[in-house]
Amino acid sequence: MTAVDASAVAAAVADAHRREWAFVLAATVRVTRDLDVAEECAQEAFAAALTDWRAKGVPARPGAWLTTAAKRRALNVLRHRGVERRYLPLLVEEETSPGPDELPAPGAEIPDDRLRLIVTCCHPALDRSAQVALTLRLMCGLSTADVARAFLVPEATMAARITRAKKKIAVARIPYRVPSVDELPERVDAVLSVVHLLFTTGHTGPSGDDLVRRDLVERSVQLGRMLRALLPGDPAVAGLVALMLLTDARRETRTAADGRLLLLEEQDRSRWDARAIDEGVALVREALRARPPTRYALQAAIAAVHAESPSWGDTDWREIVALYDVLTRLWPSPVVALNRAVAVGFARGAAEGLAALDALATEPQLAGYGYLPAARADFLRRLGRVAEARDAYGEALLLTENAVERNFLAGRLRQLGTIESES
């Protein structure tokens, strides 16, 4: 191998970081049983790759190279701590960087490592924000500063949260293992909720200037694909990946060139990501074969009806309402009821939609949920009940902190003012 251009090496390391971080870290945790040591060693392995690959060339299998390098560093650390004997059988011997001939054979890596790691990150004994933070940090390799930025909290707050979670994992002995078959569904469900939460947070930022948090959306899809590779037959995983792909396929058309929010009704469907839609639709078909269907599969099926409809006018709202009916029966939740009510409004008319929404008025979980008054406002506007619509838009504005959504609601309010002055 010959010396390689520094920028090409930097790009190769960055690419390996994106693709292989979780794999390298997870394999190293198996050896160290200590998240902090494993993280340190994995980071050092990536740093070493920058210089080593420049001198010797980028290895054919960067992930295997990095894993071997990180494990060797881990051995070194454990030796210094005098605890290597306990772990020795698991460890490779040399401390130098690995040559291409010493790498494990392809397929020899234990595929469960990343599953172990993500199930640990999403252990029910950790609180939800810690689960999300650990998943981003340990599975996606984000720095504490990046995780803090993703959730709009100060870096010190996020650092404390991550430290507390890691301490609980160590002290309470949250095990680093793949759950048994009977507890797997429950644990995978926790993992999927975290990935789904990341996706929804990215799809429409709860606050801030951008409608979409691209980084979070891409990380969550990446995690979904990883889970799909680890649990290929799991219908909930297939359903969630399908839901994310079908929803995100519309990303480029959700705002106009001037940043204005565009509703589904106004979006240019020819610009939807056809490849993501094809992949998502195939996954939904697979996911829907499971009986009863999982909640993600049903949500994805609803997204697929939109994705495959040639125009807003052709949307099969009856089919969507029918899917929401199944979803409501299997996983009743106020938010599902709200979405169903909106679909009813398009299938059977604004008056029926409004009645369905008003039935949710006393739902405590929806108090303070901006999409309820926003949906009411839209049906009231369609029904020509201008004064009530204006009140509802005002209420929705008070509850929405995303700048793009706020602009949209304020624009609707202005239009209503015009309608009234004309009449």
Place this chain on the structure above:
Amino acid sequence: MSEYLILIYEDEASYETATPEVIGEVMQAHDDFAAGVEGLGAKLVGGKALQPTGTATTVRGSEVTDGPFVETKEALGGYYLVEAPDLDTALAVAKTVPARFGGVEVRPVMTFD
């Protein structure tokens, strides 16, 4: 193996008004629990029931006051000390602890080297 303390928090009033049948069922449930621990891969090291919080006295520094350290609807009513290889095993044990009028808290016991 690590030690975990399983703290049983329950509504005391429910016990005061419970029928003898209910009390009998709870006692039987505790016997059944103790018998099942080893089957879950853990070991019962100790455990006691406590008298109600009305009998508690709190001491802070030199100040002595009547009542429990923290007033809550659900009070600490007893505990089990178990030895388990990891938290998942301890939680599996905790799920079988009878706590009809409340729930349990699992805390790893600190070790000093």
